[in-house]
Amino acid sequence: MPRNPHSPADTGQLADTRLEPDSRLGALARRLAAIVTDRVQGDLAGEGITDLRPAHLRIFAALGHGDGARVTEIAERLGSTKQTVGPLVDELVAKGYLHRRRDPADARAKIVDFTPDGITAAEVARRSAENIDRQWVDRIGDRRLAECRATLWELVDETADPTGGH
Structure with a gap:
């Protein structure tokens, strides 16, 4: 199915959606992610890098600073599938941001x-x-930001295990 190039996630509209302090946590988390994504893409654009979508940035984050990874490993890190990640990697290869090389451990x-x-x-995104x-940190302080991070991690970690560890 073709992507909608004007979807809210791709046009920055998610960061403009009205929320209230008592909005659902999921909505606030999506807004926060949209704000970060918009800022990162703005900084990339400031460096002349205008052809990356939010999904591309997730591939970058999953690759990290290591020695590369197989598409299946990237998909696993993202909690996604090879079928979803593969086309994004293909796009990034075509754009010149990624390349493929033979795996020394498995020539196939x-x-x-x-x-x-x-x-x-x-590096610009990082x-x-x-x-x-x-x-x-300047806005809410180290302690409150650390508390936010720890609480969000606790929720994300529990969500990754639908049984809640039971």
Whole structure:
């Protein structure tokens, strides 16, 4: 099914949706993610990088700073599937941000890794996210931000296990 290039997530509209302090946590979390994504994409655009979508940035985050990964590993890190991640990786390869190389442990498999342009884009995105964290520390303080992070992690971690650890 073709993507809607004008979906709220791709046009920054999620960050403009009206919420209240007592809105559902999921709605607040989505808003926060949209704000971060919009800021990161704005910083990328400021560096002339305008062809990356939010889904591409998630691939970058899943690759991290390691020695690359197979598409199946990227999908696992994202809680997604090879069928979903594969086309995104293909797009990033076509755009010149990623490349594939033979896996030395299995000649049939390919490792996906950053190109020099991909390293640059990933670094801009990482710095942007770090700046956002610093601004939040300035706004609410280290202790409150650490509490927020710990609480969100507790909820995310429990959500990953639908039984709640029981």
